[in-house]
Amino acid sequence: MTVTLKDVEHVAKLARLELSDAEKNRFTEQMNAILKYAEKLNELNTEGVEPTTHVLPVMNVMREDKARPSWPLEEVLANAPEEEDGQFRVPAVLE
Amino acid sequence: MHKRELTVTDLVDESLKRIGQVDDSIKAFLTVDEEGARAEAAKQDAAIGDGEAKGLLFGIPAGIKDNIVTKGLRTTCASKLLENFVPIHNATVVDKLNAAQSVTIGKLNMDEFAMGGSNENSAFFPTRNPWNTEHVPGGSSGGSAAAVAAGEVYFALGSDTGGSIRQPAAYCGVVGLKPTYGLVSRFGLVAFASSLDQIGPITRTVEDAAYVLQAIAGHDPLDSTSAKVEVPDYVSALTGDVKGLRIGVPREFIGEGVDPEVKDAVLSALKVLEGLGAVWEEVSIPHNEYSVATYYLLASSEASSNLARFDGVRYGVRSAGADSLLDVFVKSRSEGFGDEVKRRIMLGTYALSSGYYDAYYKKAQQVRTLIKRDFDNIFEKFDLILGPTAPTPAFRIGEQIDDPLTMYLNDIYSIPVNLAGVPGISVPCGFNREGLPIGLQLIGKAFDEPTVLRAAHAFEQATDYHKRKPNL
Numbered sequence: 400m401t402v403t404l405k406d407v408e409h410v411a412k413l414a415r416l417e418l419s420d421a422e423k424n425r426f427t428e429q430m431n432a433i434l435k436y437a438e439k440l441n442e443l444n445t446e447g448v449e450p451t452t453h454v455l456p457v458m459n460v461m462r463e464d465k466a467r468p469s470w471p472l473e474e475v476l477a478n479a480p481e482e483e484d485g486q487f488r489v490p491a492v493l494e
Numbered sequence: 495m496h497k498r499e500l501t502v503t504d505l506v507d508e509s510l511k512r513i514g515q516v517d518d519s520i521k522a523f524l525t526v527d528e529e530g531a532r533a534e535a536a537k538q539d540a541a542i543g544d545g546e547a548k549g550l551l552f553g554i555p556a557g558i559k560d561n562i563v564t565k566g567l568r569t570t571c572a573s574k575l576l577e578n579f580v581p582i583h584n585a586t587v588v589d590k591l592n593a594a595q596s597v598t599i600g601k602l603n604m605d606e607f608a609m610g611g612s613n614e615n616s617a618f619f620p621t622r623n624p625w626n627t628e629h630v631p632g633g634s635s636g637g638s639a640a641a642v643a644a645g646e647v648y649f650a651l652g653s654d655t656g657g658s659i660r661q662p663a664a665y666c667g668v669v670g671l672k673p674t675y676g677l678v679s680r681f682g683l684v685a686f687a688s689s690l691d692q693i694g695p696i697t698r699t700v701e702d703a704a705y706v707l708q709a710i711a712g713h714d715p716l717d718s719t720s721a722k723v724e725v726p727d728y729v730s731a732l733t734g735d736v737k738g739l740r741i742g743v744p745r746e747f748i749g750e751g752v753d754p755e756v757k758d759a760v761l762s763a764l765k766v767l768e769g770l771g772a773v774w775e776e777v778s779i780p781h782n783e784y785s786v787a788t789y790y791l792l793a794s795s796e797a798s799s800n801l802a803r804f805d806g807v808r809y810g811v812r813s814a815g816a817d818s819l820l821d822v823f824v825k826s827r828s829e830g831f832g833d834e835v836k837r838r839i840m841l842g843t844y845a846l847s848s849g850y851y852d853a854y855y856k857k858a859q860q861v862r863t864l865i866k867r868d869f870d871n872i873f874e875k876f877d878l879i880l881g882p883t884a885p886t887p888a889f890r891i892g893e894q895i896d897d898p899l900t901m902y903l904n905d906i907y908s909i910p911v912n913l914a915g916v917p918g919i920s921v922p923c924g925f926n927r928e929g930l931p932i933g934l935q936l937i938g939k940a941f942d943e944p945t946v947l948r949a950a951h952a953f954e955q956a957t958d959y960h961k962r963k964p965n966l
Contacts, residue, residue: 402844414798414843415805415820416836417828426840432899433841437787440857443864450859451866453689453719454915454940455676460718474582480812487807492819 549595575830585682603637632662657908664933676721679714737771747881759924798842883933
């Protein structure tokens, strides 16, 4: 499989990144090199092998459904680039 | 200290003084919290002699990697995107260090979001190797390893996703322990690859590593991947006795691709352990050659998902040129992330995208199973696996930065340990002709840190590599 410039543009859009032409070209080249190396994995027959998502035998971790104290609003908003009336402020979503 | 011959303030002063002397050339720190450290020292000094039991790490100056959140103390992940981020809570490990009463001196440099093996990917400045400032300290916990090697702090916390504690420890001639996945809480560690990340200590001696691990290990309800296991006494495991210990030496770890001086040092270390009564045999990790490819697909995929949270809305730096909500996301991320972070987000997004998921992500998860089985098979007959931490000593700054794949291959002996989820330690085992340190890696069974630490300690006590210090 070869990664084209068009693929890189599509993936950048999915990843919410805006790349310069130089970045697009460099990433196309580098991703091809890395994925070509990753094709090594196709030497292995993995039919019927369970995928490992996680080494620990933990499944769902539950706790009692009981309210716990939250962080104070002013602390939560302390790092906000913009805030207003106790909310995160962003540019208008609707025209 | 109990005799009042030495105060916590003395220790903190010494640490701050050392930072003042050497950190202009080493560049290990991103933030030094002089005021906070002095206040904590004064508080602890006032409590000396009050009859209360003191913490395990009472008064010991420590540094924290800058991807571990510290309440009220700037935490940047060495990224421009988080340049101004001041956390509102502590990571569980930081709360545990506070309970053990170490004194946090500051936050340590790293590769941005822990992606890299040289510290050259810090958005602020590269850290330099204390043994030769033309060389990298390794990474991604390069600031942590360099700060300990340069004597700026007594210990540091790092994080290890594919070797990021052990490799810089090897490059800087200090001890670095990556615990078993799940032994140490990841709550408050800014996530890179959640199925692989683990926090651990970087120290001058194995005994120090045992003390710090004792302080930070244990189940945490705030981390759903934290293991419910009993925490053993790590310090009392350091008996010096390795008689009859069974060591497997994978031929893949000492074959092609290892620098000859590294290989010699590692084989000499094996002889030292043999002299102490350990027995060894050559073994094989047949799928080792697939570990780097497996790792980069899995880690990048997990990273592309984890780093989606950095969108310029709730925290971090928002692009000044954003006119729409989509612009806030796209421009903040594009201006805030560095080259390597973007590359891995791109790679991971590609590997997870429709049509490629089975070919890359699922395939890599299946090969991960095969690699884990290789380790399980060896551990049926052996207590430990021994090899180099990294194929070479520290390389020169700038030498590999344009070649991501070569840089990735530096992790060929450390990555499989993360994939298998088992513990690994790097201890100093020699120096090359240029005077750069070499690291020995010892890998143990899941949750068998006591054996890993015992063997590393026995080796360390039989040699004097850990006593040498860089000329600064």
